[in-house]
Amino acid sequence: QVQLVQSGAEVKKPGASVKLSCKASGYTFTSYHIHWVRQAPGQGLEWMAMINPSGVSGKYAQKFQGRVTMTSDTSTTTVYMELSSLRSEDTAVYYCTRDHDNSNCNGYWGQGTLVTVSS
Amino acid sequence: DIQMTQSPSTLSASVGDRVTITCRASQSISSWLAWYQQKPGKAPKVLIYKASNLESGVPSRFSGSGSGTEFTLTISSLQPDDFATYYCQQYDSFPYTFGQGSNLEIK
Numbered sequence: 176q177v178q179l180v181q182s183g184a185e186v187k188k189p190g191a192s193v194k195l196s197c198k199a200s201g202y203t204f205t206s207y208h209i210h211w212v213r214q215a216p217g218q219g220l221e222w223m224a225m226i227n228p229s230g231v232s233g234k235y236a237q238k239f240q241g242r243v244t245m246t247s248d249t250s251t252t253t254v255y256m257e258l259s260s261l262r263s264e265d266t267a268v269y270y271c272t273r274d275h276d277n278s279n280c281n282g283y284w285g286q287g288t289l290v291t292v293s294s
Numbered sequence: 295d296i297q298m299t300q301s302p303s304t305l306s307a308s309v310g311d312r313v314t315i316t317c318r319a320s321q322s323i324s325s326w327l328a329w330y331q332q333k334p335g336k337a338p339k340v341l342i343y344k345a346s347n348l349e350s351g352v353p354s355r356f357s358g359s360g361s362g363t364e365f366t367l368t369i370s371s372l373q374p375d376d377f378a379t380y381y382c383q384q385y386d387s388f389p390y391t392f393g394q395g396s397n398l399e400i401k
Contacts, residue, residue, distance in 0.1 A: 210390070219381065219392055219393075219394050219395045220330075220332075220338065220381055220383075220392040220395075221392070222383075222389055222390040222391060222392065225388070225390075234388045234389070235389075236295075236388075236389035237295075237389070270337055270338075275328075275340060275343055277343065277344075277347070278326075278328070278343040278344050278347075278385070279326075279385050280326075280328035280340060280343050280344075280383060280385045280390075281328070281330075281338070281340065281383070281390075282340055282343070282349075284337035284338060284339070285337065286337060287337055
């Protein structure tokens with residue numbers, strides 16, 4: 176079965192960077208896009224970016240362009256998302272998600288990683 | 295960016311009620327709309343994709359309709375497990391965008 180397992184919680188200081196991982200299993204890794212969606216405490220869902228795990232292309236929400244870097248390691252079927260220049264507003268749960276089997280919405284979700292940005 | 299507006303933001307209902315949540319897009323998204331259910335502390339779960347397609351394993355009391363700019367999620371007879379927050383999402387164009395959420399509470 177499809178599984179997305181994310182790395183553990185992080186605490187970072189403002190201005191630092193954080194690199195999150197998302198290990199995929201149960202399907203052909205390069206056949207589906209991986210997306211990142213975040214949710215600030217008590218707030219709604221915010222789509223951030225998407226990567227083709229073959230590494231060929233990515234899409235970013237404009238507000239994250241320049242601060243988000245996504246990479247993919249096909250040997251370990253793991254996608255990474257690095258967010259730089261962290262500020263307190265980046266405190267959120269970050270989810271990796273995979274395209275749905277039959278559509279391009281977010282069909283499978285990881286368990287989420289809490290990133291706390293605090294001085 | 296395409297703006298997604300859900301209504302209502304909060305809805306109080308009772309077990310057995312029929313409930314409808316509306317989602318409006320700021321421009322046409324054809325049928326590229328998904329509905330998600332989220333419970334506290336959990337990742338969202340897709341209920342409906344491509345506006346009206348029921349995700350495998352999701353109870354048939356959930357249904358979706360609409361195209362273009364106006365969409366609805368209907369729960370035909372609320373069950374205790376349905377009290378949660380619901381989000382719509384357009385995936386017609388990047389950046390994908392979500393509605394602000396509709397919190398379904400027990401009356």
